[in-house]
Amino acid sequence: MHALTHTATATEPAVTRGETTKLGRAIVVTSGKGGVGKTTTTANLGTALAQRGARVALVDADIGLRNLDILLGLENRVQYHVLDVLDENASLDDALVADKHSDGLYLLAAAQSREKEEVDTEKMRALVASLRERFDYVIIDSPAGIEKGFKNAVAGAQEAIVVCTPEVSAVRDVDRVVGLLGNRFRPQLVINRVRPQLVKKGTMLSVEDVDAFLRLPLLGVIADEPQIIVTTNRGEPLALSRDGQTANAYHAIAARIAGEDVPAPRVEMPKPTLFERLFRGGRA
Amino acid sequence: MIEFLRRFLSAASPSASTAKERLRLVLMTDHLALGPEIVDAMKRDLVDVISRHVEVDREKIEVTFERQDRAIALLANIPILSVRRPEPPAPPAPPAVRPRRKRSRRRRTTASAAEPAAAT
Numbered sequence: 127m128h129a130l131t132h133t134a135t136a137t138e139p140a141v142t143r144g145e146t147t148k149l150g151r152a153i154v155v156t157s158g159k160g161g162v163g164k165t166t167t168t169a170n171l172g173t174a175l176a177q178r179g180a181r182v183a184l185v186d187a188d189i190g191l192r193n194l195d196i197l198l199g200l201e202n203r204v205q206y207h208v209l210d211v212l213d214e215n216a217s218l219d220d221a222l223v224a225d226k227h228s229d230g231l232y233l234l235a236a237a238q239s240r241e242k243e244e245v246d247t248e249k250m251r252a253l254v255a256s257l258r259e260r261f262d263y264v265i266i267d268s269p270a271g272i273e274k275g276f277k278n279a280v281a282g283a284q285e286a287i288v289v290c291t292p293e294v295s296a297v298r299d300v301d302r303v304v305g306l307l308g309n310r311f312r313p314q315l316v317i318n319r320v321r322p323q324l325v326k327k328g329t330m331l332s333v334e335d336v337d338a339f340l341r342l343p344l345l346g347v348i349a350d351e352p353q354i355i356v357t358t359n360r361g362e363p364l365a366l367s368r369d370g371q372t373a374n375a376y377h378a379i380a381a382r383i384a385g386e387d388v389p390a391p392r393v394e395m396p397k398p399t400l401f402e403r404l405f406r407g408g409r410a
Numbered sequence: 411m412i413e414f415l416r417r418f419l420s421a422a423s424p425s426a427s428t429a430k431e432r433l434r435l436v437l438m439t440d441h442l443a444l445g446p447e448i449v450d451a452m453k454r455d456l457v458d459v460i461s462r463h464v465e466v467d468r469e470k471i472e473v474t475f476e477r478q479d480r481a482i483a484l485l486a487n488i489p490i491l492s493v494r495r496p497e498p499p500a501p502p503a504p505p506a507v508r509p510r511r512k513r514s515r516r517r518r519t520t521a522s523a524a525e526p527a528a529a530t
Contacts, residue, residue, distance in 0.1 A: 294433045301437055328424025335430055339437060 150181075152254050152264040153383070154283035154311070158299030160270030162291045163318040166354060168267040169197040170365040171287075174380035176231035177365065180262040183222065185254070186236035187279035188269040189245055195235045199226055199361020209237040212249045218256065227366050232261075242275035254282025263383075272306055286311035287345060291319040292331035297339055304342065314345040316379065321350045322395045333392065346379035347391040348372055442475055449473060456486055465491045 155168045165188070172184045185208065186194035195201045203223045206216035211234070218234075225231035234257075257264040268279035280286070286307050290300040304313050317336050324330035333347050351372040357364045365376040371394060381388045453473050460466055467489040476483045 294429050294436065297433055298436055298440065302440065305441075325426070328426045331426050331429050331433075335426065339433055 149258040150261045150263055151285060152258055152266065152283045153285045153287055154187075154266040154268050154280050155287045155289060156268035156276060156279065156303055156307075157270065157289040157296070158272060158303040159291075159296045162289050162296050163348070164270075164289050165193050165197055165267050166358070166363075167287065167289050167316055167318065167348075168265055169194060169363045170376040171379055171383070172231055172263075172265050173198075173225075173228050173363040174365040174376045175263050175265075175383065176225070176228035177377070178380055178384060179230065180384070181230045181232075181260070182263045182265065183232045183234060183257045183261040185234045185257070185264060185266045187250075187266050187275065189236050189240055189242045189275060189278075190238065191269065192236040192238045194267050195223070195233060196361060197358055197363065198231075198233055200233055200235075201361070204233070204235040207235045207237040208253070209240050209245065211253060212246065218253075218260075227362065242269065242273070242278065245274070245278045247274075247278050247281050250278045251281040258282075272303060276303075276306075280307070280311070283311065286313040287316055288313045288340075288342065289316045289318050290336060290340065292317065292325070292333070292336055294331075297331070297336055300340060304340065313342055315340055315342040316346045316348065317344070318348045319350040320347055320393050322393050326396055344391055345382055346375055347393050348375050349393045438475060452484075453486075457488065460488060462494075464493050467491050 155164050155171070157164050165186075168184055172182045176182045184194060184198075186192055187208070188194075189209065192204075192207070195204050200223050203226075205223075206221035208221070210216040211218055211221045222232040222234055225233065254264055254266065264282075266279050266283055269275035288300050288303060288307075290296050300315070307313050315337070317333050320333060321330055325332045333344075337344055349372055351364075351370075353370065353372065354364060357366075363376075364370075364373045365380075367373050368377060375391065375393075378388045378391060453471060456473070457466060457468060457471060470489045472487040474485045474487075476485055
């Protein structure tokens, strides 16, 4: 164990997972394409799982482009990062940052001034394995792409969540990533940034369309919600509250991950306008 | 009023269906990852194998690929012109009777090529 001091909040020796010897679940969040909401999904899923009382470690595997700390509002508390641990410059306890808002939620930040190629895949696998001994869930936020960063993020995981938006390029990339993952990770799908108004107009692929192409178990559907921007600005994940459709969608994902039987995910479609009710009422 | 008109105009070609069609094609080719020369070679080999048993119309062969669940299926449409008589495998049999039967069989085969109905 290292003699270095703990981060400001981790006053107690950070993380021991009670008496159970059962290993936690390591889940990688990935997508192929960038900017579809992997990090937002990771932050909110981690928050929602922790709110359920689980012990959760979030690992930012996007080496060189650290972001998960920002979304959680922990950027000022990060002292050591994942490469410090892999290089044995810091212990896991030193590097794990306790979340401000949710008990049981910890972050292992990415290295900002390093490169993905520097990470040793086997070391990464071992790190995730040791996190699984201490946490119920280890959620790994994968970088975009399918190169070494992705491979390292996937290395220690047993399950995968793939995040897709209703766009041709995003669906194609998810399809490719799922092909690379194979059956071993039992990938489940989160469809992000759905805009019901546009789906209704026929200008956006619907959840059903995306689902039909990818044919993956549907874990959740998240609407494109302005509030997400606000929560990102503040560093307070939306899933901290239970108000509103989107926050609840994240809690439903967490429940589904935990094995609860939750009704099928969907977004509320906009109510028909007066015009539509008059002219299309008979057809619907 | 402008919004009203725009809605009518845009309803003509909703871009989601364009996206769907593009996605369908792009995924199909992604899954295939087969060059046209491989497809041609496959077509040739298929025809060679099938031609051993039936006479096929080499000009009208269509080989397409279709997505089924997460796999791709190869669909070959190969028009058959006529059924070739299967060549008897000539099993070792009592030599006394065999030669005569063989000869008659061969004659029948040639006849059937000219007039297929007679064979059956």
